[in-house]
Amino acid sequence: MTPPKPKTAWIGIAIASGACAAFNGVFAKLTTTELTTTWAHGVSGFFGMSPDNKIVEFGVRAFFFVLNLVFNGVMWGLFTRALTLASSTVRVSVINTSANFMLTAFLGAIIFSEALPGLWWLGAALLVAGSVVIGAREGREKKEEGDAGTAGEPLVARASVDAGYRDSDEGSDREVSDSVELDEVGEMGSGSDDGKGEREREVGG
Numbered sequence: 315m316t317p318p319k320p321k322t323a324w325i326g327i328a329i330a331s332g333a334c335a336a337f338n339g340v341f342a343k344l345t346t347t348e349l350t351t352t353w354a355h356g357v358s359g360f361f362g363m364s365p366d367n368k369i370v371e372f373g374v375r376a377f378f379f380v381l382n383l384v385f386n387g388v389m390w391g392l393f394t395r396a397l398t399l400a401s402s403t404v405r406v407s408v409i410n411t412s413a414n415f416m417l418t419a420f421l422g423a424i425i426f427s428e429a430l431p432g433l434w435w436l437g438a439a440l441l442v443a444g445s446v447v448i449g450a451r452e453g454r455e456k457k458e459e460g461d462a463g464t465a466g467e468p469l470v471a472r473a474s475v476d477a478g479y480r481d482s483d484e485g486s487d488r489e490v491s492d493s494v495e496l497d498e499v500g501e502m503g504s505g506s507d508d509g510k511g512e513r514e515r516e517v518g519g
Contacts, residue, residue, distance in 0.1 A: 323399055324397075327392050328400070329413045331392035331410050333417050334386075334388045335389045335414040336421060337385045338382055338389055340425060341385060349426065350375055354370050354373075355371075357374060404448050408445040411445060419438075
């Protein structure tokens with residue numbers, strides 16, 4: 315029997331999904347960038363081959379392309395798993411997007427020596443802030459729905475009790491009407507027997 319997952323397990327999975335998305339973008343860029351050519355020349359020189367060996371360069375690019383596909387699949391798997399564990403899809407998207415943006419900026423600066431402008435950071439901050447606002451609104455809506463459902467339960471219970479009372483009253487009325495009908499039938503039967511006896515006495519006389 316597997317132990318139950320903690321309620322916050324989805325956070326680590328969402329962060330891992332965002333990290334895989336960041337590495338996916340890095341490997342996709344390394345498939346086509348000129349930096350890969352430089353690295354391929356270094357690999358060729360390490361093995362004593364010509365730096366302009368196209369086979370090595372194609373092999374390195376193919377390696378990064380395969381890593382791109384692998385990390386893309388892992389990212390979607392982790393993202394789907396986080397969605398199944400979390401109570402809010404928006405929160406998963408917020409964590410995933412934040413991790414992806416932050417790690418993408420870090421890897422871009424380390425690997426490609428990219429200096430991100432202030433406008434990029436402003437756009438990333440606005441995107442994360444908008445996601446947080448949407449997630450907070452979704453949480454409030456779910457809380458209001460839960461409160462409404464709790465308030466409606468006594469009404470449902472009261473309605474079911476009233477329905478039970480009505481059914482019992484209707485059953486009692488039916489029993490009374492049935493007994494009255496039986497009494498009337500009995501009286502009619504006794505009346506017909508008395509009339510028959512009188513006619514027989516008249517005939518006999």
